[in-house]
Amino acid sequence: MTEEDLLTVDELAAAVGLTVRTTRYYAGLGLLPAPVRRGRVAYYGPLHRAYLELVRALQDHGFTLQAVERYVASLPDDATVEDIALQRTMLTSWTSSPAREVTKRELEAEAGRKLSATDLDLLVRLGLLTRHGRGWRAMPNLRIGLELLDLDIAPEGIGAAGDAITRHMDALADELTEILRAEVLAPYRRDAHTPEEAARLEATLPLLRRLTLEAVVAGFQRAANAVITRSLAR
Structure with missing residues (x-):
């Protein structure tokens, strides 16, 4: 790591799009390697940025900080910038935006009408909505479910279709991920x-x-x- 690679905590936070306070907090949790010290000033390099971007990718998947800590702790001590970047790329969400927390009032504003318990149960069954504390966590494609609610089709029929999609997509995702690991990542990591x-x-x-x-x-x-x-x- 050259002197040109070194960043202050302010520069590191700006490079990753976090606040300085959050960056310091993550560092305090041990989610980043120890910084390089120059007198009283702590400096960070490409490896620190790679770890910080990995932490953000994990949080985009809904990992709690405790789960993020466990994941980061499982990484080898000699992991390189390239190793961490590859981990992050594998974990990057396939959706364009992360899940978001919403209230029932906000859900009804998006739907343009009141939502019954049956409506909410169906959205949960479709995997578009989950309970989160006293509110809800909405998936990026919630709009699909809200449009389905307005169709003149019995909820059980929509739910059954959703179950079939989930069942086959889960199996397909598992199989494709295993192919990626065996045919792309394993050969890459051997050399x-x-x-x-x-x-x-x-x-x-x-x-x-x-x-x-x-x-x-x-x-x-x-x-x-x-x-x-x-x-x-x-």
């Missing part, structure tokens, strides 16, 4: 790599996520058309 090669892999994974989502949609469309064709042929 030493330059920072440039690590950066290329880090840039490749977001593109792979986008293409995977597009392939899932295209695959469902193809399968649905095949079902229609078979139905017409009978």
